[in-house]
Amino acid sequence: MWKYEKKLQYPVNIKKKNLKMAKCILTQYGGPAGELAAAWQYLDQRYIMPDDRGKALLTDIGTEELAHVEIISAMLYQLMKDATKEELKEAGLDGQYAQFGMDLFPSDSFGNPFNMTYIKVAGDYIADIESNMGAEQRARATYEHLMDLTDDPDILAPLSFLREREIVHYQRFKELRDYYLKMKTR
């Protein structure tokens, strides 16, 4: 089970609304390399891990990804807060507004709704862990692209934190993959 902690893993305090940036960051909520896909992918893979190492790591990183969903959501909320209809139109978010008002809805930057086929599981723990390494690398690259698109420190700080977490997660998945490969050949 999960329990709520009434705090963000890393603070988000964006002072300047930015609709265009919100549209771009949306992909890290409900896009192919987004936090929602990562969380669900890791939590789905726990059940076939061959030992406790894998079960623990997937549970813990999957749980952290849920906290990242919340950080991204907070960023979207603050970037879009008090937006005028004109600003929404100008940023190409009028379709989003028509369908969902100011509710959050997981989609990519183009407005394509979150798709469960983003979740890569193969019933093979090596293939699963390697797909997670790929997922972390793709997320890292996406965060770099997002960082290229803004100079607002209030946006860059949480993006930089989240990007760094992808690097650490990649390393832990790699260690797990290497350990399992070694066990296999023993």
Next chain:
Amino acid sequence: MNNYINNMFPNEFMMAYPEAIKPGNVNELSMKLSKQAGDNMNFNKCGFDGKINPDNLYDVYNGFIRGNMFPNLFNQYKLSRPYDVKGDNERNELLNKVNAYCFAAHDLNLYLDTHPDDKAMIDLYNEFSADSKKIINEYESKFGPIFVNSNEGYPWSWNNEPWPWENR
């Protein structure tokens, strides 16, 4: 003393944790914070393969602002240096401290999942974990519950603002 504090961001660290630096302050946790950074110099464990590792852990604050407790994994993009995390009031300041300690414990948690036999790192995890509990208690006694079961008294305080996603 810790080289990251001394060489990199002395002013920012003092601003974030002034009580940790001020001489004569007897706040046990804060003393520990500055001491711990020095203690971490003994750690030589945080490597790519768990064996070869020339680096030390960051102290709690510097690990938190980087999103990474492990210097040899740290990799910066675009920014010339990580942003400081500052609170503009007592509540946010204390919340940053809660977050920093919880983060340190969590990053070691992930490390230990793949290095379960690292005794020294388990000891350090236990320290971070105990410290974060104390700081959470301090925060909750002043500003209300982070966990619902810490709710105390009347009226029900769990549903008080601010919520985490609200700009403060």
